[in-house]
Amino acid sequence: MATAAILGSAGYTGQETLDRMLAHPELELVALGSDSQAGKPASSLDPRLNGALPDLVSNAQAAESGADVLFLCLGNDEAAAFHPPAHGVVVDLSGAHRLRDRAAAERWYGTAPGAWSYGLPEIVEPEGRLIANPGCHATAALLALWPLRNAIDGPVVVDSKTGMTGAGRGLRDFTHAGFVLENVSPYAVEGHRHAPEIEQELRLPVTFVPHLLPVRRGLLATCYVRCSGDARALVEAAYARNEVVRVLPEGVAPEIARVQETDAAEIGVFRNGDTTVVVCAIDNLGKGAAGQAVQNANIALGLEETAGLRLHGVRV
Amino acid sequence: MATAAILGSAGYTGQETLDRMLAHPELELVALGSDSQAGKPASSLDPRLNGALPDLVSNAQAAESGADVLFLCLGNDEAAAFHPPAHGVVVDLSGAHRLRDRAAAERWYGTAPGAWSYGLPEIVEPEGRLIANPGCHATAALLALWPLRNAIDGPVVVDSKTGMTGAGRGLRDFTHAGFVLENVSPYAVEGHRHAPEIEQELRLPVTFVPHLLPVRRGLLATCYVRCSGDARALVEAAYARNEVVRVLPEGVAPEIARVQETDAAEIGVFRNGDTTVVVCAIDNLGKGAAGQAVQNANIALGLEETAGLRLHGVRV
């Protein structure tokens, strides 16, 4: 068994990463870090957790646990300020280390590019021991568009919709239930930091607008491109032997409900006049965060890539 | 007082039109038609309705009521087969009479274009006594894009999201709560009949994809265009003295919650790189159906355009 530690266990991505650890056949959780909960038993995070887990420690203590992999489930600023230990894999679920362009990294995160590699395994495998885990919107957009990158001609529009857990556990006006319930609205319409992330990997300019949905979890990105060649064939070929991404038959549309609570992705490919519409659905906390983080960790540690992921089942 | 009759009172648009009639200062409801409920008291539609309303009659009887305006709240096929009486205004809330192109009307509705005029008052006032009331998605897209029609350059993408009442009261797999709740998915991705309707009025090709939301009512259309000139100035000028359409200040995004239960529309104008993003929110049953039908009827009958509409208030 390899060992793992989580920093930021009390947030949404921390809790979901913890969930994956509890079911992981080859990773053992040795430290649960949380600066706000340090010293308390794990059950203070959730009454479902029992005495088999270690008590909570500070994030600094968790970082020094000597675990084979650290999951950074911290805010962007905290993650940017984090000094990785000398050894071991670190998977950063924040955005702090995703952008390689100096100006973009500075503008969107106030960071400088460093030794971190971007890990979206179906597209770009992580390299080395410091891994930047992709953003949720970027994951869905890239899974949809990557197979078409050499066939795209003209502007790319990504209209993305995410469940509210994508906005985090912090108490803000826009995470208040009175804002979220029976409501939908776009945010960061003039520029969101997942746009440069999509463009960095796709190497194409993208117009990206995210929307907030009145659902707990799940994300759907509807992508509009002009494309030469057979888009469906390209997408199907790209994921033909992939366990995580499921390309749907013709005429079947991706649904958030079907990927909720999973680490899988669904892609539908459609032709609308001259436009190719590629739609990708993921769980923003699964393939969009914790599921992908574990997948990256598995690769970096030499474990089976999908160990501990939730990929099977047909829940209502 | 002018008189009104509703055909198809038991459906969503029928019920909403009835609601507007109850509050209308210059229209008196004289017949409530419903083939499934004929002979029953109005309270069989809803226990809120009391003895002041006439009993339900068949749609044919309601059509012969001699009312000054008939609201057709029927399915597309029933509306297509309807023979208007010799006198009086008829507002058809279905899609049967919206398309003027013969091939398009035949393809999407199995109808032939006739003497009906399209009425979206902020854009094109209805003419004559037979009025085709616009579709909900088309209303939002046209309100957003119409002011820019001469400035648009290149492809137009409309990503629209509607509450489930837009799918009607019929019992179908996709109106079952188990499909709708905690779910979002696109539908008719390869072509929806509101696309030719938008193109007919805008006179530009449009890529349009609708999505179904887990909300009762409300619709948000996010429109992506390349546009010369000052988009915000064009939109603000178009609606400067309009009571129904509210152009939001810079940086404020339209919200479904704010237009729910109203007959108003909200528009936000944004710049995202080279792309202009115009977002319009309406209530699919308000400005997207019954509210606009009453607005059209008011115009045709020479009443105050916004009489009976729900345009004011600040509900949570």
Added chain:
Amino acid sequence: MATAAILGSAGYTGQETLDRMLAHPELELVALGSDSQAGKPASSLDPRLNGALPDLVSNAQAAESGADVLFLCLGNDEAAAFHPPAHGVVVDLSGAHRLRDRAAAERWYGTAPGAWSYGLPEIVEPEGRLIANPGCHATAALLALWPLRNAIDGPVVVDSKTGMTGAGRGLRDFTHAGFVLENVSPYAVEGHRHAPEIEQELRLPVTFVPHLLPVRRGLLATCYVRCSGDARALVEAAYARNEVVRVLPEGVAPEIARVQETDAAEIGVFRNGDTTVVVCAIDNLGKGAAGQAVQNANIALGLEETAGLRLHGVRV
């Protein structure tokens, strides 16, 4: 026209009271108080509000506006500390002045009973110029049980369920959308301050447990009693000529959806074995707060009791 001022305009009950003022035929809003927003235009509360409204002032300034009626839409502690002006009607929407028992007032609100009268017009008309507006759960429970008060024999159970706006606009863990969506849970199970309020008016001991629902607005109280006599006849007689409370026919169950966005109440009376089940549905922000506050103000000012209320219509 009589004049009105609102203190606490930026909260949910303030906003809803403002909404009623905008439609009120006999009350003119002369001051909008908000300590957090003082000095800003009314549109800062909501982009729907335009220049016809006065700019926001402090709550103290609004209190000194000389308005014929002040609506206190403040927290319990602020309302408890409020010194009413020498003249004019004051309607307190908080709980600070509802309890007449010294020990109970002290325990639940840290206040002492004073010169305020409780106003739930269908049950007890407000007296004098200082009016304590009932709690939302208490309103529904009392409307359901009051007609049976002399026929009840044995324990009374009130299981109440409220939409999340009942928890207020403050940012708390339990108002975060991640807690509310796809969730239901009871709160204050060992004692909630609406229990002594129900018992004070009903003069019977009551077991009351509230639950939080994943809906924006609406409240349903299911009340279980043993009851001699004909419960349905008692309830129907109590509200026979009432415009606000609608007793449903046998077999029809109250629904939150049907009272949402209204100031009405719905009551259903059922027999389950030896138990009488009376169910009342209201909008927690309507009859449960702002609607009732306006109704109380109308009575105190000698206006028509239901002026400005939203009681009619059949919205989907």
Added chain:
Amino acid sequence: MATAAILGSAGYTGQETLDRMLAHPELELVALGSDSQAGKPASSLDPRLNGALPDLVSNAQAAESGADVLFLCLGNDEAAAFHPPAHGVVVDLSGAHRLRDRAAAERWYGTAPGAWSYGLPEIVEPEGRLIANPGCHATAALLALWPLRNAIDGPVVVDSKTGMTGAGRGLRDFTHAGFVLENVSPYAVEGHRHAPEIEQELRLPVTFVPHLLPVRRGLLATCYVRCSGDARALVEAAYARNEVVRVLPEGVAPEIARVQETDAAEIGVFRNGDTTVVVCAIDNLGKGAAGQAVQNANIALGLEETAGLRLHGVRV
């Protein structure tokens, strides 16, 4: 490996049972029955299902598959008419075989009591090879009240609230999203067939009223009793070594969100004046249906009781 077959695979309980089979370490699915889908591949049920599963057959064929256990995921009438094969375990997820009282079985299900045993393992282990799986509301109520059965004095009130999947996949007015969303209402208020089921096991009269919630899945039963003795101690003792039922610490309330997508139950015990309030949360499709069915099958087949159940994890 033992073998299993599902009859009624296309319904909600069939789909959930299938999900448990896919993860079960000791049960192999050998037949998927569905009269409406017979002859189609398993992927016609859900695009997540792939070629590893057998094609769908008729329910009669599935019944004759010779599987060690048959899961009947049928409607009440179909299950009542089912003739069990001569060998093998049968778990009936419908209500057809739950009631042992002749008059009650006839009244509520039109059936006669037979050789079936009721299986709610924490309370009453199934006996023999024909097992009636409990109703969802009954499961929650019985888990809450069973430990107190000898201490209860006086009337018992169970106010239960269920997610809409409890109403099944059939297209009915009350499963239409327009009825469910932003709505809550009680149903079968004058008598629901889960009441005699609760009373049969508890051996006490119960007043039971169910409510429909606007959530996909999850059920919360709030139970009100007068009780001698230490209710918390009785409940904690009853489930002290139970893996499925979790008794929450003092002051922590059960939540639907925490048991959604699991086969576990949560119980909270509270004192409200003289009344003991016991609250139980389950997933209506998990412990309330498929999870319990698999648990019963495991017992009948001599497998580990919780094999294949979803009991661990801390998902957001």
